[in-house]
Amino acid sequence: MKIKKQQNTQAYQVGSLIGPTTLLVTVMFLIPLLNFLRNSFNVFVPGQFMQTAWTLENYHKFLTDPYYLSILGRSFYIAFSATLLALVMGFPIAYFLARTKSKWKSIIIMLIVFPLLVGNIIRDVGWISLFSGTGLINRFLLDIGVVQEPIQLLQTPMAVIIAITNVVLPYMILTLHSVLERIDPALEEAAYDLGASRWTVMKSIIIPLGIPGIMAGTLFVFVLSINAYTTPLVIGGSKVQMMAPALYSQISEVSNWPLGAAMAVILIVFTLLSSTIYLRIIERMSMNVRAAGTEVKG
Amino acid sequence: MSQSYLSRIGSKLFILLIFGFITLPVFMVIWISFFKNQLIVFPPKGYSTHWYMQLADQGNFAMAFFFSLEVSLLAMIISLVLGLLSSLAITHYEFRGKQTLQTFLLSPLVVPAIITGIAIYIFLFKSENWLGFNLVPSFWSLTFAHVIITLPWTVRLISAGLQGVNRSLEEAAVDLGASKLQTFWYVIMPSIRPSLVAAGIFAFIFSFNNLEISLMLVSPRQTTLPIEILNYVFWKVDPFIAAVSTVQIIVIAGLMLIADRFVGLSKVF
Numbered sequence: 001m002k003i004k005k006q007q008n009t010q011a012y013q014v015g016s017l018i019g020p021t022t023l024l025v026t027v028m029f030l031i032p033l034l035n036f037l038r039n040s041f042n043v044f045v046p047g048q049f050m051q052t053a054w055t056l057e058n059y060h061k062f063l064t065d066p067y068y069l070s071i072l073g074r075s076f077y078i079a080f081s082a083t084l085l086a087l088v089m090g091f092p093i094a095y096f097l098a099r100t101k102s103k104w105k106s107i108i109i110m111l112i113v114f115p116l117l118v119g120n121i122i123r124d125v126g127w128i129s130l131f132s133g134t135g136l137i138n139r140f141l142l143d144i145g146v147v148q149e150p151i152q153l154l155q156t157p158m159a160v161i162i163a164i165t166n167v168v169l170p171y172m173i174l175t176l177h178s179v180l181e182r183i184d185p186a187l188e189e190a191a192y193d194l195g196a197s198r199w200t201v202m203k204s205i206i207i208p209l210g211i212p213g214i215m216a217g218t219l220f221v222f223v224l225s226i227n228a229y230t231t232p233l234v235i236g237g238s239k240v241q242m243m244a245p246a247l248y249s250q251i252s253e254v255s256n257w258p259l260g261a262a263m264a265v266i267l268i269v270f271t272l273l274s275s276t277i278y279l280r281i282i283e284r285m286s287m288n289v290r291a292a293g294t295e296v297k298g
Numbered sequence: 299m300s301q302s303y304l305s306r307i308g309s310k311l312f313i314l315l316i317f318g319f320i321t322l323p324v325f326m327v328i329w330i331s332f333f334k335n336q337l338i339v340f341p342p343k344g345y346s347t348h349w350y351m352q353l354a355d356q357g358n359f360a361m362a363f364f365f366s367l368e369v370s371l372l373a374m375i376i377s378l379v380l381g382l383l384s385s386l387a388i389t390h391y392e393f394r395g396k397q398t399l400q401t402f403l404l405s406p407l408v409v410p411a412i413i414t415g416i417a418i419y420i421f422l423f424k425s426e427n428w429l430g431f432n433l434v435p436s437f438w439s440l441t442f443a444h445v446i447i448t449l450p451w452t453v454r455l456i457s458a459g460l461q462g463v464n465r466s467l468e469e470a471a472v473d474l475g476a477s478k479l480q481t482f483w484y485v486i487m488p489s490i491r492p493s494l495v496a497a498g499i500f501a502f503i504f505s506f507n508n509l510e511i512s513l514m515l516v517s518p519r520q521t522t523l524p525i526e527i528l529n530y531v532f533w534k535v536d537p538f539i540a541a542v543s544t545v546q547i548i549v550i551a552g553l554m555l556i557a558d559r560f561v562g563l564s565k566v567f
Binding site: 010011013014017018020021022024025028029030031032033035036037039089090092093096106108110111112113114115117118119120121122123124125126127128129130132134135136139163166169170198223227229230234244247248251252257260264267268 | 319384411422453
């Protein structure tokens with residue numbers, strides 16, 4: 001790019017500051033991504049590589065095969081459950097953090113963030129030692145006599161849901177915390193002074209005002225959960241397949257790039273679609289709540 | 299009165315339980331690494347530190363550790379420099395399409411890292427034939443893939459830091475005859491040092507613990523630490539791999555404590 005002298009130097013400065021980064025993200029991210037997604041319209045020829053084409057064959061194959069559809073359905077079900085669990089567990093902690101005046105607050109936040117930074121594979125090592133046949137949970141169940149033989153915990157959807165919830169919970173807590181912190185405590189104090197119970201305060205002040213945080217948190221956590229790779233691979237294995245590991249094995253083991261690319265597109269579009277529907281539902285619900293609120297006042 | 303006391307105890311207990319849940323897997327890893335026997339049984343037959351002594355003998359893990367260290371340090375430096383330059387443009391200039399560009403630089407955050415990794419591999423693999431030299435697997439393609447996933451963090455943290463700089467200080471420096479470069483070095487840099495340190499540390503951590511982006515880009519003979527751990531875990535889980543994991547836990551805990559000194563952790567996420 002030649003910059004003519006009469007053009008202002010500002011454009012030149014902006015260009016040289018942000019140009020290299022933009023170039024890198026374009027070459028190493030945008031173009032590869034578009035190129036990969038383009039592969040989803042190609043034809044896979046076993047033995048050979050693939051042929052360039054414009055066909056919907058791969059999408060058709062995925063969307064009509066119960067085996068592939070079950071992977072997508074399972075991914076949704078596991079991500080949905082993990083999101084719900086993370087919300088139920090995360091909300092009390094986030095509220096506690098937003099209201100506490102304890103000097104330990106920064107240490108508590110560190111404890112919450114820490115497992116997140118350690119990385120999934122390390123945590124999965126811990127989960128295996130808990131869930132395996134000789135693991136701590138089975139040992140405990142045997143000792144108290146609930147079961148006579150070790151029960152299968154690894155490679156079950158429940159184990160995957162618990163492990164994924166554990167991964168995403170810190171994100172949920174931090175997102176909720178940032179919103180709940182901004183709610184004026186005076187509102188709650190006033191409600192208590194007027195004789196409201198804890199539950200009423202929760203239901204009519206904290207939760208309605210916390211809706212933006214709940215929305216952002218659940219959405220973020222759902223997207224993270226449905227894209228999970230390491231945890232379903234290690235904890236779920238071949239019995240609890242999810243989209244990310246399944247599409248990776250299409251690419252690396254089967255070498256079926258077109259189908260793998262189609263799965264990537266389906267995963268991305270499905271995530272966007274369910275997020276949009278979810279936002280619409282929440283919007284409608286919160287509008288109803290507001291309408292009900294004005295009715296009571298009137 | 300007693301009822302509200304009970305409910306307060308109850309909610310404290312609930313919160314403690316959830317904290318237990320959050321830290322449980324990490325705690326398990328550290329605990330197991332001190333088990334004496336290779337087969338993990340509860341309660342353990344005894345404790346010892348001999349798994350840590352074996353770390354040095356297992357060349358694979360030491361090699362993977364240093365390889366990861368090299369990739370992550372380099373990715374951190376590159377994404378710090380690029381993040382700082384882009385953040386300066388974003389915070390100090392007005393130009394058309396700024397919002398779009400900013401979103402574009404953050405966009406690698408929303409695409410699953412496994413898809414980004416595959417996409418980079420396929421693109422470089424195809425370009426290899428066209429360019430006629432080796433691109434994958436190579437040290438530089440792996441490093442730049444790590445830059446892509448760490449860049450959103452450095453851009454976000456450094457722009458936030460730059461927005462907090464008092465602009466009248468910069469104007470004063472310019473009024474007193476300082477050049478743009480002098481203003482940058484003597485006024486801007488000192489005031490954004492905390493966010494630079496935090497950005498660097500988080501870029502390093504998110505690169506170091508990322509497994510998905512590297513899967514397609516490493517060679518079988520030279521892998522990163524998370525992948526080496528993954529390959530071992532497929533085979534078995536024993537106190538040795540827990541000891542390897544504990545080393546990574548300690549490294550990251552140390553870095554997190556440093557980062558917290560400079561920027562409150564709750565401000566990062």
